[in-house]
Amino acid sequence: MPNSVSPHEAMLRVEARAAWRLAAPTALLMLLLLVLPTLAVLVLSFTDAELGIPEITFLGLDAYADLLTDRSFLGALRNTAVYVALVAPASILLGLGLAMLIEAEVGGRAFFRSVYFLPVVSLIVAMASVWQYLMHPTIGPINLVLGLLGIPAINWLGSSDNVLAALAVIGIWQALGFNMVLFLAGLTAIDRTLYAAAEMDGARSAWDRFRLVTWPMLGPTTLFVTTISVINAVKVFETVATLTQGGPAKASETLLWMIYKEGFVYLHVGAASAMAVVFIALLLFLLVLQTRVLDKQVHYG
């Protein structure tokens, strides 16, 4: 029954075929470069695979049990959490504060925006080297300035007590400008008449206007900025690789640095895969959290 296909159906078929031709290369690459590597990592994560050693033992969930009792790994988790707890809130609050100041400023807006954005476009590894010099215990300008103020010299990167704080200073400096431009976009999108309305309702002080209009209207932006800041901080790698290599005494060993070292330096492919799975599970958890909050709590006005 060759005539049973209506012209409309025939057209749809042509359209679908064209669509597949356009999407097929991408779909194939997705399979090869995303899905298969992920499956490989998942499978390897249950084994004790090491590169160069032919025998592989299947450990099953024991692989994860081992990981969760591994002190180095728990240390890396803790270090990453501390780093995120230092960098994310500071870079979000400072980004918001700067965006509000710049938004209110008429004359120098473009100038200040560019100045604060400069670290975002500066090579991290290079700027980390500059920070290393700035933080040098004896000749570093930071300690020299502190000395002028009568504050004793701090061994920024060399002491396990404050190496994470030192890395966090660099992380905040780097992330600040990015958060600022995101908040600026959010601020410019707020309807000006809302402020006039709030004022008529008795919101006299700047704090009242912030509390009643700016903060609730910025809700979605703040949530996005928070997620991006947390995820970027969890992924800290360049500064650790350049400045501390996880030291001193593993005090700055972070998750991604440890995955890199286990997988590509020690070639413990199985253990590194399990760590990568935990790393992704953590990011997944953060994304789910974001969607939950987005669905439930963020309402305009």
Place this chain on the structure above:
Amino acid sequence: MTRILRLAVLSAGAVLVLFPFLFMLSTSLKPQSEVFSAGLSLIPSHWAIVENYGKAFTRIPMARILLNGVVVCASIVAFQIVFALPAAYALAKLRFRGRELYAAARITGLLNTLAVLVVPFTLSVFAIFLFRQFIKAIPDDLILAARSDGLSEAAIVWRIILPNAWPAASAFAIFSVVAHWNDLYWPLIAISKTQLATPPLGLLFFRAAEAGDDYGALMAATVVITMPLILFFLFAQRLFIEGMTMTGLKG
């Protein structure tokens, strides 16, 4: 009064943010003896420009390394756009079963993060999301007109969709370049020859070759290696800031 206070805070913050750049430039001009003795003075009393920058260009093949960075970033961006744009167009404007698959594909964005840990390069799921969203807003009439002019679907992608999705494409390009210009993870794993190094790895090689505390030369190398992207930014500030905002908020 409020304005003066605001400008004072903004200026003080600006000085703090620029502090590393000031010392990077100043130290790159100083001889080693002065780096260790001169304290906080920004202007050197003896200049060592030729010495420091000479080392920056000769200890490592600096020009070659910067070129490597440009080639790597440009290839990655081109690769990502060439694969993402046709797929995004099909998902946005054509009716096919792939759309149902796509609905389940939000998870692949996360696979992206995992995949870059284990394969050296991959396609950007984010680019597909971003382009699809943008292409949806392009009027259907434009595509229908092109189709009745006899353009194939592939020709529509490159001759109609690309020019109309240019803001999204350039925003993504900037986002991708900033990310890959900075990336150290894969170069550290895959590249051992200085000749093949990208800028971040090149700087690590320079640091390794420069075993001592020759901060003058190291700062000269950091000036040279950070300059290309900073200059690009200074000449195309709106493009950068709007691009990073768009990709940031959609990410």
